[in-house]
Amino acid sequence: MxxxxxxxxxxxxxxxxxxxxxxxxxxxxxxxxxxxxxxxxxxxxxxxxxxxxxxxxxxxxxxxxxxxxxxxxxxxxxxxxxxxxxxxxxxxxxxxxxxxxxxxxxxxxxxxxxxxxxxxxxxxxAVYGLCEVYFDQIKDAAVIGNPGCYPTSMLLPLIPLLKKGFLDTRTIIADSKSGVSGAGRSLSLTAHFCEVHESFKAYKVAEHRHSPEMEEVLSREAGTQVNITFVPHLVPMIRGMLTTTYASLARKASAEDIRNCLADFYSGRPFVRLCADNSVPDTLHVRGTNYCDIGFKVDERNNRVVLISAIDNLVKGAAGQAVQNMNIMLGLNETAGLTGVPFPI
Amino acid sequence: MxxxxxxxxxxxxxxxxxxxxxxxxxxxxxxxxxxxxxxxxxxxxxxxxxxxxxxxxxxxxxxxxxxxxxxxxxxxxxxxxxxxxxxxxxxxxxxxxxxxxxxxxxxxxxxxxxxxxxxxxxxxxAVYGLCEVYFDQIKDAAVIGNPGCYPTSMLLPLIPLLKKGFLDTRTIIADSKSGVSGAGRSLSLTAHFCEVHESFKAYKVAEHRHSPEMEEVLSREAGTQVNITFVPHLVPMIRGMLTTTYASLARKASAEDIRNCLADFYSGRPFVRLCADNSVPDTLHVRGTNYCDIGFKVDERNNRVVLISAIDNLVKGAAGQAVQNMNIMLGLNETAGLTGVPFPI
Amino acid sequence: MxxxxxxxxxxxxxxxxxxxxxxxxxxxxxxxxxxxxxxxxxxxxxxxxxxxxxxxxxxxxxxxxxxxxxxxxxxxxxxxxxxxxxxxxxxxxxxxxxxxxxxxxxxxxxxxxxxxxxxxxxxxxAVYGLCEVYFDQIKDAAVIGNPGCYPTSMLLPLIPLLKKGFLDTRTIIADSKSGVSGAGRSLSLTAHFCEVHESFKAYKVAEHRHSPEMEEVLSREAGTQVNITFVPHLVPMIRGMLTTTYASLARKASAEDIRNCLADFYSGRPFVRLCADNSVPDTLHVRGTNYCDIGFKVDERNNRVVLISAIDNLVKGAAGQAVQNMNIMLGLNETAGLTGVPFPI
Amino acid sequence: MxxxxxxxxxxxxxxxxxxxxxxxxxxxxxxxxxxxxxxxxxxxxxxxxxxxxxxxxxxxxxxxxxxxxxxxxxxxxxxxxxxxxxxxxxxxxxxxxxxxxxxxxxxxxxxxxxxxxxxxxxxxxAVYGLCEVYFDQIKDAAVIGNPGCYPTSMLLPLIPLLKKGFLDTRTIIADSKSGVSGAGRSLSLTAHFCEVHESFKAYKVAEHRHSPEMEEVLSREAGTQVNITFVPHLVPMIRGMLTTTYASLARKASAEDIRNCLADFYSGRPFVRLCADNSVPDTLHVRGTNYCDIGFKVDERNNRVVLISAIDNLVKGAAGQAVQNMNIMLGLNETAGLTGVPFPI
The missing domain is CATH 3.40.50.720 (NAD(P)-binding Rossmann-like Domain)
Incomplete structure (x- = not known):
C-alpha cells in the first residue's frame, strides 16, 4: 500500500x-x-x-x-x-x-x-494540478503545484467557454467570496470571532496575488493574454467559496449554447456538477465535498454571461484536489477517498 | 410635537x-x-x-x-x-x-x-427618497418612495462618478451581498437557520427587480440610458449589505480624481463616509447606523474602477433613510433620531 | 444485500x-x-x-x-x-x-x-435503542424506539455512575443545549435566522417531555424512582448538543473513581470517548459523527459531580444511533456505515 | 460638564x-x-x-x-x-x-x-458596584469594583430570593453561557472563528474564579456562608450571557411567591425586567442594552426553582453597569446615557 x-x-x-x-x-x-x-x-x-x-x-x-x-x-x-x-x-x-x-x-x-x-x-x-483540465500531464508528473482555492473556483467555469471563444477576454471580472477557513489557523483579528461573525467585506481589492495565477492559466487556455479584475471577499462562515464571474460574450450565445459547452467539457468528470436550469450553486451543497457546482445566466440585454461556481475551499480548493491529484498520479480511481456522502445540512 | x-x-x-x-x-x-x-x-x-x-x-x-x-x-x-x-x-x-x-x-x-x-x-x-441626491425635491414632497436597500447601496457610490462622466455607462456590473434580514420576517426555507448559517449563494441572477429601479435613476443622472448587470447574494449574517460595483473608466482617472469627485459630492453630507486610502468598507462598521461607507480602487491595468459600499440594509437601506426623509420633509435636523453611537462590535 | x-x-x-x-x-x-x-x-x-x-x-x-x-x-x-x-x-x-x-x-x-x-x-x-446500554435486547428486537437526542446525551454519562451507586438520585439536574437542527425543518420563528443567530435562550423550562423518557430509563437502571430537573436551551449553531449534568455524590468519590467507572462501562464501545483529564467535550469535536464525548469534574467542595457530554444531535442523537441499532439487529459490525473520518473544523 | x-x-x-x-x-x-x-x-x-x-x-x-x-x-x-x-x-x-x-x-x-x-x-x-443592590453605598464611593459579567447575571435573580429565605443555600448551581466577546479582543484559538462558529463547550468547569466573587456577595446577603457550583460555557454569538440557576426551595413557594419577591425587590429599578409568565429571557432581547431580563420556573415535583437571567455581557455585564455606577456616584439620572432603544433584531 x-x-x-x-x-x-x-x-x-x-x-x-x-x-x-x-x-x-x-x-x-x-x-x-x-x-x-x-x-x-x-x-x-x-x-x-x-x-x-x-x-x-x-x-x-x-x-x-x-x-x-x-x-x-x-x-x-x-x-x-x-x-x-x-x-x-x-x-x-x-x-x-x-x-x-x-x-x-x-x-x-x-x-x-x-x-x-x-x-x-x-x-x-512541475504540473499545475487543476485535475479536470490537466489530467494527462498530472498522470506523469513528479511534482504538482496544487491550485489555489480562488483560481480553482474561477477557472473551472471559465476555461471551457474561453477555449470555445465565447468570451471577450478583455471583460472578465471575478467577484469571489470565501469562508473564513481560507484565512488559515494562524491567529489574526481578521478571523477573530467578534470581528467577523456579523461582518462582510472585501480585501486586497484588485490586487490579490491569486490574479497572476489565474491569468497565466487563462492566457494559456485562451491562446492570448488575458487580464482580469479580481476582488475577494470574506464571508462569515467556516467553509465554502463562491465565485461570480462576469464576461461579455464575444459572439451571440444562448443559454443552451453555454450549457452544452460546459456539459461537453465536463462530461464524465466526477467532481463537476452543472446546476439544473433555474437553480444556482450554494456553498452549503458542496461543504465537505470535492465537488465544484457550476451555474450560469445569460444576461441577454447586456450581452454578458454570469458564471457562478461553488466549492469547499478546503476540499476542492485545497486538500481534496490534492488527493485527486495523487489518485491520478498513482493511477488509482480518481475519486478514491473522496466519495463521502455529502451532508444534507 | x-x-x-x-x-x-x-x-x-x-x-x-x-x-x-x-x-x-x-x-x-x-x-x-x-x-x-x-x-x-x-x-x-x-x-x-x-x-x-x-x-x-x-x-x-x-x-x-x-x-x-x-x-x-x-x-x-x-x-x-x-x-x-x-x-x-x-x-x-x-x-x-x-x-x-x-x-x-x-x-x-x-x-x-x-x-x-x-x-x-x-x-x-412622489419623490424618490435618495436623500443625498434628491434633498431639494424631498423637502417639498407629500409622498416619498423610499429607495430599496440594493439601489441605495449601489447608487450612492455611482452617481457622483456618473454625473462627472468618469464611467463607461455600458459596462456597469453590481455584485451585491445582503444579510438575511433583507428577506424579512416571513418564514421561508431561505431564511431557515440550518439552511443559511453555513451557506453563501446568489439568487435572482441578473433578473432581480431592483435593477429597473437602479437603471431609471442612473439613466436620469447620467443623461443617457444606462443598463446594468445586477446579481444579489445572501450572506449568513443578520444585518448588512455590501455592493461591489465594477465599471470601465470613460477617461483616464487617478485614484485622487475618484476620491475628489466622491468627496466633493458628499461634502457636508452627514451619512456618507469615505474610507481612508487602503481601507475598505465593512458591514460591521455600519451595523445599526444610517451610514453608507464608500471605498474604491482604480484597477489601472484594466482601466476599471471598483466601488465598494456598505450599509445596514434595515437602516440606510430602509427605516433609517425613511426617517432621514421625514426629517427633511419636516425641516428638522437631517440627523435627528439617527445619531446613536455605533457599536464597536 | x-x-x-x-x-x-x-x-x-x-x-x-x-x-x-x-x-x-x-x-x-x-x-x-x-x-x-x-x-x-x-x-x-x-x-x-x-x-x-x-x-x-x-x-x-x-x-x-x-x-x-x-x-x-x-x-x-x-x-x-x-x-x-x-x-x-x-x-x-x-x-x-x-x-x-x-x-x-x-x-x-x-x-x-x-x-x-x-x-x-x-x-x-419494542426495545429502547440506547445501544451502549441495551445491546443484547436490541439484537433480537423487531421494533426499536430510537432514543431522543436529549435523553441520549444525558443518559450515557449518567447510567454507569447510577448503576454503581455513586449518585444521590434526588439531586440530578440536566442543563442541555441544542443546535437549531433539533427544531427540524418545519418553518418557525424559533428557527428563523435573524431571530436565532445572535440569540441564546431556554425553552420548555422544567417541562420538556423528554424528561419522562429520561426518568423511566434512569429509574430502571438505578432500581429506584429517579426524578430530574431538565432544562433545554437553543444554541445558534446547526448541529450539536451538549448536556451538563449535576448530581450530588452519594458517597465519597475521587476523580479517579469516576473515571474508572465510566471507562469500565464503556470499555470496548466504539462510539463513547472519554475526554482526557483537563479537557472537556466540545460539540465541534463530534459534529457529523456518531460519537458521544464525555468529560466530568468532581466538585469536591460541594460534594458534587459535573458530567458533560457532547453529541451531534442528528447523528448519535438520531440517525446515527438508528443505523447503529440496525447494525446490531442485523448482526453487522456495529460501526458499519458510521466510520467517516471526523472533520477537523 | x-x-x-x-x-x-x-x-x-x-x-x-x-x-x-x-x-x-x-x-x-x-x-x-x-x-x-x-x-x-x-x-x-x-x-x-x-x-x-x-x-x-x-x-x-x-x-x-x-x-x-x-x-x-x-x-x-x-x-x-x-x-x-x-x-x-x-x-x-x-x-x-x-x-x-x-x-x-x-x-x-x-x-x-x-x-x-x-x-x-x-x-x-471600594464598593462592589452591583447597582440594584448597593445603590446607597455606591453614591458615596470613591472607587467602584465593577462586577464581572457572570456574577451580575447570577446575583441579580438570586439575591432577592436569598434575602427572603426561599432557598436552600447548599444547593445552588449556576450554569452560565457567554457570547464570545467575553473572551476579549486578545487573539486566541478559543475565539478563532473556525474553532467556535459551530462549537459549544464548557470551560473552567467548577473552577472559574468568578465563583469566589459570587460566593462572597451571596454569603453577605444570605447572612451565612454560601458555596455554589458554577460552570461557564461558550456560545457562538458575539454578545450576550444567559445564566440558568438551580436551587432547592427552603420552604414551600408558589410561582406567585417567587414573582412577588422579585417584583418587590426590583420595583422601580429601571434596568431589571421580569419576563411575563410563560416567557423566558433571551439574550437577543437585551443585546446592546443595560437590561437584565429575569424569568423563572418553579419545579414543584422536585421542590426546586429554576432562575434564568439574560444580560449583554459587555453592557450590564461591564461597560453599561460601569456607567450606571458613574451616574449614581455623580448624582445623575441613573439611566443617563443608557436609554438607547433596543434593536428588534
Whole structure:
C-alpha cells in the first residue's frame, strides 16, 4: 500500500489532508509533521480525530519523511516548499505541494508576486494540478503545484467557454467570496470571532496575488493574454467559496449554447456538477465535498454571461484536489477517498 | 410635537422604524398597525422593546391613522401602499412609503416588473427618497418612495462618478451581498437557520427587480440610458449589505480624481463616509447606523474602477433613510433620531 | 444485500438517515417516502446529494414499502408511527422508529405526555435503542424506539455512575443545549435566522417531555424512582448538543473513581470517548459523527459531580444511533456505515 | 460638564465604554488610553466610530489623565488597576474599575484566586458596584469594583430570593453561557472563528474564579456562608450571557411567591425586567442594552426553582453597569446615557 506523509499537518489544509487520507482506501498515512506541534499527538491538536488518527506530529526531517513515504503532501507557507521539495524529489518521492511555489510556468511571474524562486529547475517540471483540465500531464508528473482555492473556483467555469471563444477576454471580472477557513489557523483579528461573525467585506481589492495565477492559466487556455479584475471577499462562515464571474460574450450565445459547452467539457468528470436550469450553486451543497457546482445566466440585454461556481475551499480548493491529484498520479480511481456522502445540512 | 404612525409595524423594516422613531427627539410615535398582530402589544412581538414601547398594534383603519398622525410610514408588501396611500395624502398626511409602489417616475416600468399601478396620479407627485441626491425635491414632497436597500447601496457610490462622466455607462456590473434580514420576517426555507448559517449563494441572477429601479435613476443622472448587470447574494449574517460595483473608466482617472469627485459630492453630507486610502468598507462598521461607507480602487491595468459600499440594509437601506426623509420633509435636523453611537462590535 | 427504506426522508433526521445509509457498505437504500415531496427527486430537496442519491421520494404506501425493504426507518412526527409500524412488523419488517412512540415501557407515561397509544401490544415488544446500554435486547428486537437526542446525551454519562451507586438520585439536574437542527425543518420563528443567530435562550423550562423518557430509563437502571430537573436551551449553531449534568455524590468519590467507572462501562464501545483529564467535550469535536464525548469534574467542595457530554444531535442523537441499532439487529459490525473520518473544523 | 477618561479603551469593554460615554448627555469624554494603540485615532481601531469619536489613543500618563478628567474608568487586565488606581484616587479622581482588583471585601480571597494585593487600604473603601443592590453605598464611593459579567447575571435573580429565605443555600448551581466577546479582543484559538462558529463547550468547569466573587456577595446577603457550583460555557454569538440557576426551595413557594419577591425587590429599578409568565429571557432581547431580563420556573415535583437571567455581557455585564455606577456616584439620572432603544433584531 502506498505510504503517504503530510508535511505541515496542523494548519487547516494539512488537517483536511489528514482527514481525507485517513479514510482513503488505497494509501496508508505514515507520517505527519508540524513545527508548532512537534511530538504532540495529532488528535490532541484536533480532538475530533481522537480514536481515529493515532499518529503524533513530528518535527520535519527529510530522512525520516523519505524513509517512511512514497508520496508527500506539503501544506506549508509559500517559500518553504521550494526549499525542501527538491530534495524529496531527488530521493524519488512524488510531491503534491499546496503552496504557490510550483504553480507558475513563468517563474518571473512568481518572482514578481512572491520572492526569488529557489528551485527553478524543478519548477519547470512541475504540473499545475487543476485535475479536470490537466489530467494527462498530472498522470506523469513528479511534482504538482496544487491550485489555489480562488483560481480553482474561477477557472473551472471559465476555461471551457474561453477555449470555445465565447468570451471577450478583455471583460472578465471575478467577484469571489470565501469562508473564513481560507484565512488559515494562524491567529489574526481578521478571523477573530467578534470581528467577523456579523461582518462582510472585501480585501486586497484588485490586487490579490491569486490574479497572476489565474491569468497565466487563462492566457494559456485562451491562446492570448488575458487580464482580469479580481476582488475577494470574506464571508462569515467556516467553509465554502463562491465565485461570480462576469464576461461579455464575444459572439451571440444562448443559454443552451453555454450549457452544452460546459456539459461537453465536463462530461464524465466526477467532481463537476452543472446546476439544473433555474437553480444556482450554494456553498452549503458542496461543504465537505470535492465537488465544484457550476451555474450560469445569460444576461441577454447586456450581452454578458454570469458564471457562478461553488466549492469547499478546503476540499476542492485545497486538500481534496490534492488527493485527486495523487489518485491520478498513482493511477488509482480518481475519486478514491473522496466519495463521502455529502451532508444534507 | 409631530405625531407619527407606522403602518405595518411588525415586519423587520417596520420594527426598525419603531426603534428609531421611539428614540426620536422631535416626533411622537402614536400608532402602530399590524394585520397579523392586531391588539397585541408591540413589546410582545419584539420583547427587546419591553418597557420602552408601550403601544399595542392595531388593525389598520384609515380614520384612526388619520386622526392620530401628521406623517405616516407605510412598511407593507408592494401593492398594498398604492391602495391606501392616496387616501392618506388626500386627508393631508405626509407619507414615506417603503415599498416599490412610489419609486418609479416611469409608471410603465413599475407595471412591467410589478403589477398595474392603482395610483398613477399620486405617483407623479412622489419623490424618490435618495436623500443625498434628491434633498431639494424631498423637502417639498407629500409622498416619498423610499429607495430599496440594493439601489441605495449601489447608487450612492455611482452617481457622483456618473454625473462627472468618469464611467463607461455600458459596462456597469453590481455584485451585491445582503444579510438575511433583507428577506424579512416571513418564514421561508431561505431564511431557515440550518439552511443559511453555513451557506453563501446568489439568487435572482441578473433578473432581480431592483435593477429597473437602479437603471431609471442612473439613466436620469447620467443623461443617457444606462443598463446594468445586477446579481444579489445572501450572506449568513443578520444585518448588512455590501455592493461591489465594477465599471470601465470613460477617461483616464487617478485614484485622487475618484476620491475628489466622491468627496466633493458628499461634502457636508452627514451619512456618507469615505474610507481612508487602503481601507475598505465593512458591514460591521455600519451595523445599526444610517451610514453608507464608500471605498474604491482604480484597477489601472484594466482601466476599471471598483466601488465598494456598505450599509445596514434595515437602516440606510430602509427605516433609517425613511426617517432621514421625514426629517427633511419636516425641516428638522437631517440627523435627528439617527445619531446613536455605533457599536464597536 | 439488505434492503432499507426511510419513511419520512426529507426532514432533517430522515435526510441524515439517507446520508448515512447511502454510504453504508452492507445495505441498499431502496425507497424514500415523503408526504410533502412525493415524486420529487431527493437530490432536488437536498441538492448536496446531486449525483449521489438517485432516488425520488414516494408517497407512503405500505405495500410498496413492504415489497422493497427488509428493514424500515420511520422518521415521522410522534403519533404517525404507531399507526403504520404495526402493519410493517406484521408483514415481517424490522423497524427502527425515531419518534417517541415506542420509547416507553410504561405506556401510561407515554399517554400522559403525548396521546393515547394505538399500538400497545407492539409497544410491549419494542426495545429502547440506547445501544451502549441495551445491546443484547436490541439484537433480537423487531421494533426499536430510537432514543431522543436529549435523553441520549444525558443518559450515557449518567447510567454507569447510577448503576454503581455513586449518585444521590434526588439531586440530578440536566442543563442541555441544542443546535437549531433539533427544531427540524418545519418553518418557525424559533428557527428563523435573524431571530436565532445572535440569540441564546431556554425553552420548555422544567417541562420538556423528554424528561419522562429520561426518568423511566434512569429509574430502571438505578432500581429506584429517579426524578430530574431538565432544562433545554437553543444554541445558534446547526448541529450539536451538549448536556451538563449535576448530581450530588452519594458517597465519597475521587476523580479517579469516576473515571474508572465510566471507562469500565464503556470499555470496548466504539462510539463513547472519554475526554482526557483537563479537557472537556466540545460539540465541534463530534459534529457529523456518531460519537458521544464525555468529560466530568468532581466538585469536591460541594460534594458534587459535573458530567458533560457532547453529541451531534442528528447523528448519535438520531440517525446515527438508528443505523447503529440496525447494525446490531442485523448482526453487522456495529460501526458499519458510521466510520467517516471526523472533520477537523 | 464632568470630564471622563477611559484607561484601556481599545479592549471590548473599553470600546463599549467609549460608545456609551460618547453618547452620554451629561459627561464629556476627554481622554482615551491604550498601550497597544498609543497615538492611533480610536476610529482607526474601531472604524464604526469614524466621524463620531475624534479622540486619538494616548499612552497612559497619570498626570495627563488627572489633568483632563474628573472621573476615570479603568478597563485593564487584573493586577494593573491596583497599581495605578491609588494614585488617581489620591489626586481626587473617582474611579470605576472593571477588573477584579476592587471587587472583594475579603482581600485574602482575592489573593488566593489572583495575586497579592498591592492596594489593600484603598480596597477597604471600594464598593462592589452591583447597582440594584448597593445603590446607597455606591453614591458615596470613591472607587467602584465593577462586577464581572457572570456574577451580575447570577446575583441579580438570586439575591432577592436569598434575602427572603426561599432557598436552600447548599444547593445552588449556576450554569452560565457567554457570547464570545467575553473572551476579549486578545487573539486566541478559543475565539478563532473556525474553532467556535459551530462549537459549544464548557470551560473552567467548577473552577472559574468568578465563583469566589459570587460566593462572597451571596454569603453577605444570605447572612451565612454560601458555596455554589458554577460552570461557564461558550456560545457562538458575539454578545450576550444567559445564566440558568438551580436551587432547592427552603420552604414551600408558589410561582406567585417567587414573582412577588422579585417584583418587590426590583420595583422601580429601571434596568431589571421580569419576563411575563410563560416567557423566558433571551439574550437577543437585551443585546446592546443595560437590561437584565429575569424569568423563572418553579419545579414543584422536585421542590426546586429554576432562575434564568439574560444580560449583554459587555453592557450590564461591564461597560453599561460601569456607567450606571458613574451616574449614581455623580448624582445623575441613573439611566443617563443608557436609554438607547433596543434593536428588534
Amino acid at each position: 502506498t505510504r503517504v506523509g503530510v508535511v505541515g499537518a496542523t494548519g487547516y489544509a494539512g488537517a483536511e489532508l489528514v482527514r481525507i487520507l485517513s479514510g482513503h482506501p488505497d494509501v496508508e498515512l505514515t507520517i505527519l509533521t508540524s513545527r508548532q506541534y512537534a511530538e504532540v499527538p495529532f488528535a490532541k491538536v484536533y480532538p475530533s480525530m481522537a480514536g481515529v488518527v493515532d499518529l503524533a506530529c513530528k518535527a520535519y526531517s527529510p530522512d525520516q519523511v523519505c524513509d517512511m513515504t512514497d508520496i508527500v503532501f506539503t501544506a506549508l507557507p509559500h517559500k518553504v516548499p521550494m526549499e525542501i521539495v527538491p530534495e524529496l524529489v531527488r530521493r524519488g518521492k512524488k510531491v503534491v505541494d499546496l503552496s504557490a511555489d510550483f504553480r507558475f510556468s513563468d517563474v518571473s511571474k512568481y518572482e514578481s508576486f512572491y520572492q526569488p524562486h529557489a528551485a527553478k529547475d524543478l519548477n519547470e517540471k | 409631530t405625531r407619527v404612525g407606522v403602518v405595518g409595524a411588525t415586519g423587520y423594516a417596520g420594527a426598525e422604524l419603531v426603534r428609531i422613531l421611539s428614540g426620536h427627539p422631535d416626533v411622537e410615535l402614536t400608532i402602530l398597525t399590524s394585520r397579523q398582530y392586531a391588539e397585541v402589544p408591540f413589546a410582545k412581538v419584539y420583547p427587546s422593546m419591553a418597557g420602552v414601547v408601550d403601544l399595542a398594534c392595531k388593525a389598520y383603519s384609515p380614520d384612526q391613522v388619520c386622526d392620530m398622525t401628521d406623517i405616516v410610514f407605510t412598511a407593507l408588501p408592494h401593492k398594498v401602499p398604492m391602495e391606501i396611500v392616496p387616501e392618506l395624502v388626500r386627508r393631508g398626511k405626509k407619507v414615506v412609503d417603503l415599498s416599490a409602489d412610489f419609486r418609479f417616475s416611469d409608471v410603465s416600468k413599475y407595471e412591467s416588473f410589478y403589477q398595474p399601478h392603482a395610483a398613477k396620479d399620486l405617483n407623479e407627485k | 439488505t434492503r432499507v427504506g426511510v419513511v419520512g426522508a426529507t426532514g432533517y433526521a430522515g435526510a441524515e438517515l439517507v446520508r448515512i445509509l447511502s454510504g453504508h457498505p452492507d445495505v441498499e437504500l431502496t425507497i424514500l417516502t415523503s408526504r410533502q415531496y412525493a415524486e420529487v427527486p431527493f437530490a432536488k430537496v437536498y441538492p448536496s446529494m446531486a449525483g449521489v442519491v438517485d432516488l425520488a421520494c414516494k408517497a407512503y404506501s405500505p405495500d410498496q414499502v413492504c415489497d422493497m425493504t427488509d428493514i424500515v426507518f420511520t422518521a415521522l412526527p410522534h403519533k404517525v408511527p404507531m399507526e403504520i409500524v404495526p402493519e410493517l412488523v406484521r408483514r415481517g419488517k424490522k423497524v427502527v422508529d425515531l419518534s417517541a412512540d415506542f420509547r416507553f415501557s410504561d405506556v401510561s407515561k407515554y399517554e400522559s405526555f403525548y396521546q393515547p397509544h394505538a399500538a400497545k401490544d407492539l409497544n410491549e415488544k | 464632568t470630564r471622563v477618561g477611559v484607561v484601556g479603551a481599545t479592549g471590548y469593554a473599553g470600546a463599549e465604554l467609549v460608545r456609551i460615554l460618547s453618547g452620554h448627555p451629561d459627561v464629556e469624554l476627554t481622554i482615551l488610553t491604550s498601550r497597544q494603540y498609543a497615538e492611533v485615532p480610536f476610529a482607526k481601531v474601531y472604524p464604526s466610530m469614524a466621524g463620531v469619536v475624534d479622540l486619538a489613543c494616548k499612552a497612559y500618563s497619570p498626570d495627563q489623565v488627572c489633568d483632563m478628567t474628573d472621573i476615570v474608568f479603568t478597563a485593564l487586565p487584573h493586577k494593573v488597576p491596583m497599581e495605578i488606581v491609588p494614585e488617581l484616587v489620591r489626586r481626587g479622581k473617582k474611579v470605576v474599575d472593571l477588573s477584579a482588583d476592587f471587587r472583594f471585601s475579603d482581600v485574602s480571597k482575592y489573593e488566593s484566586f489572583y495575586q497579592p494585593h498591592a492596594a489593600k487600604d484603598l480596597n477597604e473603601k
